[in-house]
Amino acid sequence: MLENKKAVIFDLDGTLVDSMWIWREIDIRFLGKYGLQVPEGLNDELEGYSFHETAVYFKKRFELPLTIEEIMETWNHMASEIYVNEIPLKDGVQDFISLLKERDMKLAIATSNSRKLAKDCLRANGILDAFDYICTSNEVPRGKPEPDVYLHAAKMIDTKPEHALVFEDIPYGLLAGKRAGMEVCAVKDSYSERAVKEKREIADYYIDTYYDILNGTYETLKK
Incomplete structure (x- = not known):
């Protein structure tokens, strides 16, 4: 999954944290x-x-x-x-981010949420400093499922789209990543379980938790 990748761009809600409620x-x-x-x-x-x-x-x-x-x-x-x-990190996030930092990979957030709330949440969970840039939909002409927020995030961390890996929890976020020319990994979240079939059809990879990546048990989805 991380082969030939120089950066990872995460959605926030439902992807890094359990917050869709x-x-x-x-x-x-x-x-x-x-x-x-x-x-x-x-x-x-x-x-x-x-x-x-x-x-x-x-x-x-x-x-x-x-x-x-x-x-x-x-x-x-x-x-x-x-x-x-009240908003916790998803299982394995802390360890996965530590692995990415050990590999000197650039990290960014691409969210439809506000920058303030994103920073409040990341700071409270002790991972704000891990990110090189936080991109919000307010910075770009079009929100997800258009690719603008992911393309802008990649530009701000000086990474070509083909060298970035995206993590998303819902279909229109996954579509945004794909339309940006990036590989995408779908993350399991209880609030998007009804769309799991659609998520699998769009994504390149699928995880239940970030421990799946650390343990090498993530799913590579055939296209």
């Missing part, structure tokens, strides 16, 4: 402050909404006594607290 939990805690419950199907209704659009939706639908800016500020504060205190 966080936004639903924030909805539960946030609405709970106002004696409200999360309606069935809320996430489906908000699919594709920006952070600001979601705040506008919440204010109107739940008649909240806050400004749009106050809603977003509250969510950011709640998310930071959870990322720092």
